[in-house]
Amino acid sequence: MTDLKERIAAQLTAVRDRSLGYTAAEDDLLVRQHSPLMSPLVWDLAHVGNYEELWVLRAAAGITPLRPEIDDIYDAFKTPRRDRPTLPFLRPAEARDYIGGVRGRVLDVLDAVDLADPDPLRRDGFVFGLVIQHEHQHDETMLATLQLAGRPGVVRDGDLPPGLSAGPEEVYVPAGEFLMGTDSLPWAYDNERPAHRVDLPAYWIDRLPVGNAAYAAFIEDGGYHDARWWTPEGWRWRQENGVFAPLFWTKDGGAWWRTRFGRPEPVPMDEPVQHVCWYEADAYARWAGKRLPTEAEWEKVCGWDAAAGRARPYPWGEQDPTPELANLGHRAARPAPLGAYPGGASPYGAEQMVGDVWEWTATWFDGYPGFRAFPYREYSEVFFGKEYRVLRGGSWAADPAAVRTTFRNWDYPIRRQIFTGFRCARTATPEER
């Protein structure tokens, strides 16, 4: 086997071990719907196997369908999440059998495939990258479900570095062009392509994500009760839902508590805030005298190396993420303290751009100039428009395989069960330029 094939095989195994670990639970937990926002866990599990069958076995290798009768059940478009509990989905033992059967054949295909084949699904193992990233994304979704279900003990609560870095509150990004998106990263999705020049005016952006202490100050200052800080839609959302703090937060006496995988604990004031929706992030930014960064501002400060005239795949450079550089890959079931990764700083000095929490941006999800859907319209294109806001950078529950400077995630502005925070930006004044 070539190096690339070995790497693919190792990544397939690693992500599957994680999926099976998160679903190593009693059947009742797996078949139940814990929130109308989420699928039953066992639906996610069989869906990743079905996706793997559709793309690797059928589309790339031309193998006859194993269980064509279940395709509709696992088609995310034909079955909205709220309807999934009533579907005749595979029960846990059957689901594990099915995905194991698919995986065995996928490894045979990997063994035989020519990764230098010009076919765009096979070239550089794109289709394997597609299913590996897809499964990682569903593992993160399963974690959000387990958090909503209040299930303790699922994620290892490992050690994270202390928050030690010192530095300015904001970093400065001078006006100028940068290269956004990519033409060269082999496993990048269609929505990250093509690379294109974007010219931005000078701006300031927070060196670190907004922390719980700062967010609590917004709450104490009456931020949730002052319409000035909210967009009309955001204010309506706040009123209708009676929201007064991030999801999973409660106030006990004078202190903020949160529930994390079923366990109450004091809110650690030195962590990035998470479980806030776009409306909350946007309101906080206005209260702080700032705004959310645009997606382009986020990407430029994350990866643009102006001296070299090129974009880095990670803020710190080419090197794959390690535990010293970023909080990715489920090492602990929480974001790391602010300032924990000075070594992971971007060329402009922004820290914790990848890992910890997904960061909301001001931008609606849309195609880049010259966008071409690949390998199917339903991956990205059908979500373009003014319905979803772009999220960047990956969370502690994202895997390095599915996080990079150019990676784009998107969700409804009301969503807060995902592992999401934000940082603020502002346009530089003429005197500051």
Ligand SMILES: [Fe+2]
């Ligand atoms: Fe999916």
